[in-house]
Amino acid sequence: MRAAEPAAAAGSEPLRWDIIELLFFAYRDFVGDADHELEAFGFGRAHHRVMHFVTRYPGLKVADLLDVLRITKQSLGRVLKQLLDEGYIVQKTGNNDRRQRLLFATPKGEALVAKLAGLQTRRIDRALEQVGPAGAEKVRQFLRAMIDRDDPDKVLEAIFRTPVAAAKE
Amino acid sequence: MRAAEPAAAAGSEPLRWDIIELLFFAYRDFVGDADHELEAFGFGRAHHRVMHFVTRYPGLKVADLLDVLRITKQSLGRVLKQLLDEGYIVQKTGNNDRRQRLLFATPKGEALVAKLAGLQTRRIDRALEQVGPAGAEKVRQFLRAMIDRDDPDKVLEAIFRTPVAAAKE
DNA sequence: AATTTATGTCAGCCATATTGACGTTTCTGC
DNA sequence: GCAGAAACGTCAATATGGCTGACATAAATT
Numbered sequence: 001m002r003a004a005e006p007a008a009a010a011g012s013e014p015l016r017w018d019i020i021e022l023l024f025f026a027y028r029d030f031v032g033d034a035d036h037e038l039e040a041f042g043f044g045r046a047h048h049r050v051m052h053f054v055t056r057y058p059g060l061k062v063a064d065l066l067d068v069l070r071i072t073k074q075s076l077g078r079v080l081k082q083l084l085d086e087g088y089i090v091q092k093t094g095n096n097d098r099r100q101r102l103l104f105a106t107p108k109g110e111a112l113v114a115k116l117a118g119l120q121t122r123r124i125d126r127a128l129e130q131v132g133p134a135g136a137e138k139v140r141q142f143l144r145a146m147i148d149r150d151d152p153d154k155v156l157e158a159i160f161r162t163p164v165a166a167a168k169e
Numbered sequence: 170m171r172a173a174e175p176a177a178a179a180g181s182e183p184l185r186w187d188i189i190e191l192l193f194f195a196y197r198d199f200v201g202d203a204d205h206e207l208e209a210f211g212f213g214r215a216h217h218r219v220m221h222f223v224t225r226y227p228g229l230k231v232a233d234l235l236d237v238l239r240i241t242k243q244s245l246g247r248v249l250k251q252l253l254d255e256g257y258i259v260q261k262t263g264n265n266d267r268r269q270r271l272l273f274a275t276p277k278g279e280a281l282v283a284k285l286a287g288l289q290t291r292r293i294d295r296a297l298e299q300v301g302p303a304g305a306e307k308v309r310q311f312l313r314a315m316i317d318r319d320d321p322d323k324v325l326e327a328i329f330r331t332p333v334a335a336a337k338e
Numbered sequence: 339a340a341t342t343t344a345t346g347t348c349a350g351c352c353a354t355a356t357t358g359a360c361g362t363t364t365c366t367g368c
Numbered sequence: 369g370c371a372g373a374a375a376c377g378t379c380a381a382t383a384t385g386g387c388t389g390a391c392a393t394a395a396a397t398t
Contacts, residue, residue: 001327004227015286015292017225021328022312024218027196028239029317044353049193060171062376067259070197077377078363099364099375117184124185125235127314131307138304139311143191158170159190159266215385231345244386246346268344268395 023077025169033119041112046079048116054089055105055113057155061094062101067153137165202288210281215248217285223258224274224282226324230263231270236322300337306334 003017028036034048041047053068062080066073080103083089088109094100105113128136141164152160172186175210182200182326203217210216222237223229233247235242250259263269297305311334321329 001226001323003225003327012293013290015283016290016297018309018328018331019293019297019312020286020289021225021324022211022309023196025200025325026312026315026329027192030192030315032317046354052189056190057170058170064372068288070329071354072356073376074357074378078354081377089202094375096364097375103378114184117186117189120189121182121185123315125182128188128310130314131311135304135307138300138307139298140191141189141190142296142304142308143195145299146195146199146292147191148201154170155190156194157205158172159187159194162187213384226380232343241387242345243347243388247385250346263344266344266396270345 025139030120030123033123037116038120043082046075047083048113049158050076050079050083051088051105051109051113052116053155055110056104057158058104059092060154062103064102064154068155083109140164173180175199194199199289202292203285206285206288212251214244216252217242217282219248219252220243220257220274220278220282222324223272224279226327228261228271233323234272245314252278257264309333 030075031045035045036049038044049069050065053065057064062073062076066076069076080089084091087106090104090106091101092104094102128139130140144160147156149156149160174184176184188189200214204214207213207217216237219234222234227231231242235245238245249258253260256275259273259275260270261273263271279304300308313329313333316325318325318329
């Protein structure tokens with residue numbers, strides 16, 4: 001099988017078919033690692049995303065989480081309730097603003113997130129080995145540049161505050 | 170906001186929190202480009218995936234598509250029927266094996282796929298500019314190495330047959 | 339002739355997303 | 369202090385895109 005190159009609009013630059021498809025397959029297998037494990041817990045991808053960000057950014061407000069995940073509070077509500085009921089996450093009332101419910105992972109929650117991140121880390125390590133330390137920085141730069149920076153949420157701000165190592169090329 | 174590092178299992182290597190999160194946000198925005206455009210057509214991500222692979226690999230069999238997308242034929246059926254009905258895709262009976270329905274994109278279908286790929290290409294080009302040509306090859310190598318290679322489907326075989334350019338570092 | 343393969347289809351279920359409406363508590367501005 | 373806005377929760381209805389199981393047909397294979 002050979003890949004066809006659909007006619008591009010006249011005068012346009014070449015399309016990045018290769019990267020587009022590599023991203024599709026890479027992301028499919030990347031999230032697949034976690035998906036398989038989550039089945040055993042009766043959780044889905046939505047639960048993972050919530051748990052991940054709450055674990056990584058303790059004290060995240062509900063509104064922050066909505067910004068990051070880009071879903072509605074009704075959608076979040078269902079998933080969050082399950083995680084609260086089953087003891088993976090706890091809520092604490094905000095100190096300054098008592099309307100806020102700050103979210104924290106329990107040890108049980110942290111353990112699950114770490115386990116899932118472990119699976120994904122194995123895949124990432126394997127892939128980074130192929131490109132060396134300098135290549136790893138290039139990959140980070142590339143991924144950062146793929147992300148929209150207008151109107152960043154709190155989590156993205158935190159991520160972009162971390163400087164990338166200077167490229168040594 | 171600072172990112173917390175949840176306690177890793179004793180003795181384990183560090184987890185790749187940075188890459189894990191960059192992949193999440195990069196992919197979210199990457200598919201977001203197409204999602205917005207698809208709304209105008211009344212299509213979803215599922216339609217895009219089908220159209221994309223049929224356009225890129227003309228003559229794909231239904232069974233091949235099922236392998237690539239990793240969904241059931243019932244799920245595919247609904248989406249595929251819409252695309253056939255609305256004239257984005259046509260079926261032709263296989264020459265050797267008349268049971269097969271080979272799938273081809275119509276000009277209308279190709280145009281839509283090219284438009285969506287154009288949006289995604291703009292984002293990719295912007296990101297690749299940050300890392301230079303050598304960096305671009307590193308990114309390709311990384312993404313390839315993220316993909317499972319056991320039991321590859323026809324499309325993946327085609328992708329992996331294309332050699333990566335030798336790294337010039 | 340019997341079986342297997344490739345595909346299509348019917349019926350129903352589940353997870354995750356949506357919009358719209360409404361209620362409570364708490365903070366903020368005047 | 370009071371009006372209004374903000375942060376959150378929740379009810380109801382709906383859509384999308386997955387799933388399983390069962391069954392049908394045509395064509396290839398044995």
